[in-house]
Amino acid sequence: MGRSPCCDKVGLKKGPWTPEEDQKLLAYIEEHGHGSWRALPAKAGLERCGKSCRLRWTNYLRPDIKRGKFSLQEEQAIIQLHALLGNRWSAIATHLPKRTDNEIKNYWNTHLKKRLTKMGIDPVTHKPRNDALVSGDGGHSKKVAANLSHMAQWESARLEAEARLVRESKLRSSQQHSLQIPSSTTTFPSSSSSSSSAQVMIKLADESPITTTKDWTNNEDWLLRSNHESNGGGGMGNAELESPTSTLSFSENNASPAIIGENSNNNVNVVVPMIEFVGATSGSYSENDGIIRSINVKEEGSEDHHDHHQHEWKDYDNNSSMGTTFNPSLHELTMMTMESTWGSSSHHHQNHDHDDESLRTSGSNGAHVNVGDDDDDDAEEEDEELGFTNLLLNTNNNNNPNNDNNELSLSSEGGGGGGGGGGGGESHNNDNGDSYEDKNYWNSILHLVDSSPSDSPIF
DNA sequence: AAACATTCCAACCGCGGAGTA
DNA sequence: CTACTCCGCGGTTGGAATGTT
Numbered sequence: 001m002g003r004s005p006c007c008d009k010v011g012l013k014k015g016p017w018t019p020e021e022d023q024k025l026l027a028y029i030e031e032h033g034h035g036s037w038r039a040l041p042a043k044a045g046l047e048r049c050g051k052s053c054r055l056r057w058t059n060y061l062r063p064d065i066k067r068g069k070f071s072l073q074e075e076q077a078i079i080q081l082h083a084l085l086g087n088r089w090s091a092i093a094t095h096l097p098k099r100t101d102n103e104i105k106n107y108w109n110t111h112l113k114k115r116l117t118k119m120g121i122d123p124v125t126h127k128p129r130n131d132a133l134v135s136g137d138g139g140h141s142k143k144v145a146a147n148l149s150h151m152a153q154w155e156s157a158r159l160e161a162e163a164r165l166v167r168e169s170k171l172r173s174s175q176q177h178s179l180q181i182p183s184s185t186t187t188f189p190s191s192s193s194s195s196s197s198a199q200v201m202i203k204l205a206d207e208s209p210i211t212t213t214k215d216w217t218n219n220e221d222w223l224l225r226s227n228h229e230s231n232g233g234g235g236m237g238n239a240e241l242e243s244p245t246s247t248l249s250f251s252e253n254n255a256s257p258a259i260i261g262e263n264s265n266n267n268v269n270v271v272v273p274m275i276e277f278v279g280a281t282s283g284s285y286s287e288n289d290g291i292i293r294s295i296n297v298k299e300e301g302s303e304d305h306h307d308h309h310q311h312e313w314k315d316y317d318n319n320s321s322m323g324t325t326f327n328p329s330l331h332e333l334t335m336m337t338m339e340s341t342w343g344s345s346s347h348h349h350q351n352h353d354h355d356d357e358s359l360r361t362s363g364s365n366g367a368h369v370n371v372g373d374d375d376d377d378d379a380e381e382e383d384e385e386l387g388f389t390n391l392l393l394n395t396n397n398n399n400n401p402n403n404d405n406n407e408l409s410l411s412s413e414g415g416g417g418g419g420g421g422g423g424g425g426e427s428h429n430n431d432n433g434d435s436y437e438d439k440n441y442w443n444s445i446l447h448l449v450d451s452s453p454s455d456s457p458i459f
Numbered sequence: 460a461a462a463c464a465t466t467c468c469a470a471c472c473g474c475g476g477a478g479t480a
Numbered sequence: 481c482t483a484c485t486c487c488g489c490g491g492t493t494g495g496a497a498t499g500t501t
Binding site for chain 2: 060
Binding site: 015016036037038050051054058087088089090101102105109 | 485486487488489490491494495
C-alpha cells in the first residue's frame, strides 16, 4: 500500500557516491549489517536516504559482485532467462549470482536488446518480428525468420505442454499418472506480442495466430479456442486459462518442484510443472545425466496431499548439493518444453529411443553450444556476436571459425551457403520438430537453469 | 582538434507487496 | 479492516565516457 516517503527530505544528499560515503557505508555494514535501511544512514553518518544506501550496497558495494564484461555464457543465460522470465531482472539475477539485477537490466537494455532487434527478433517476445517476416528484402528476412522459427517453435512447445498440464490436472485422477508426450507439429505465422516475455505463453495464446496440429488424444482445443475467444476480454483473465496462465506465471516461490520420474527405458515421458491445485508429486531423476525422467502426480486429496509443498528436491546436477536454490518452476518449464519439443517427432508416443537421450545429454555431436565451463575467454571475446547467434540458431556448421558474419550466420548462410539457406532455414526446422538446433538451445537453457546460482560452474 | 552523436551505467523514481500495529 | 512503514522491483534518467564526423 503506502508509498515510502522517499528521499525528498531536505538535507539528504543525492547523486553519485563519493569514496568517503562508500567507505562509511561499507564499514558500517561490515560491522553491524545493514539492519533497517531506513535507520542505517543516521547510524552510519551518511546524509543519504536508506533507499539510496541500499541501492549503493546492493548494486555496487556488496562484496560478492562480479563486475566487468559479461561473458558469453552470461549473455546466453540472460537471453534465455529473459525469454522465460521476461523483465524480471531480480529473478534472472538469481541465476547469475554475482551479477545484480540492475547490471543485468542495463546490459540487456544497452546490448542484448539491440542485438536481438537487429537480428529481427522481438526482444520482448523473443519471436521473429513480423516486419522482418514481411519486409521485402529479397528473401533475407525470410531466411532469418525461418531460422528463427525455432524460437517460436519452443513457444508452441510450451503451449502444448501447458495445455497438457491443465488437461491432466483437470482429470483429477487419484492415481498416479504417467504422462506421455504427444506428437505435434506446429506452424508459426507468429505475431509479436506486446506482453512481457514472462507472459509469452499466455499472451502467445492470446494473440498469436498459431495453428497447432495436434494428435494428442482427446485433446480438446481449449487452449487455442479459449485464447482467441478471450482476445477482446482483457488477456489472460479468461477463466478457461486459469490453470496454465496462473500456474506458469513463474511464481518462483510458490511453484512446487518439478515432477520427476523414470520409465523403464530411461526415457522421458513428460515433465510437467507442479502446481498447487494438482497436489502431491513424487518421482526421481536420472543419476546418469541429471535429467528429469518422468512425472508422477498425486492428486490433491490423496493421502500425500498434506505434503505437497514439501517435496524433497534432488539437485539435478550430480555435483551439487541438495537444497540449492535454482528455480523449480523455471526448470519445470524448461524441461516441459524440451520434452514436448523433442518428443514431438512421430515415433515418440511411447518408446523414445536413444536419440533423445544422446541429444539431450550433451548436444555434443556437431552442434556446439557452450553452456558449461568454458575458459576460452579469448574466443569468447571474438565470438561474442557469433556465439550468441550460434546459441540461438546453432547452425549446422557453427563450429566453423570462419563463420563470422553475424547476420549471415544468423540466417544460416554461413552454413548453408546460399543454396542451403532456404533448405537449411526452412525445411530442417519445423517439420519434425526435433532438430538439433532446438535441442541444443533447450539443452543450454536446461543447463543454465539447472545450475544453482551458487554452484553454477558457468559463472 | 572540435563538435556532435552515441553508448553506458550508476542512481533515482515510483509502484506494489509484505508485514505490522 | 485500515493505515502505515519498510523493502524490493522495474522503468527511467542524467551525465560521463567513448566514438564518429
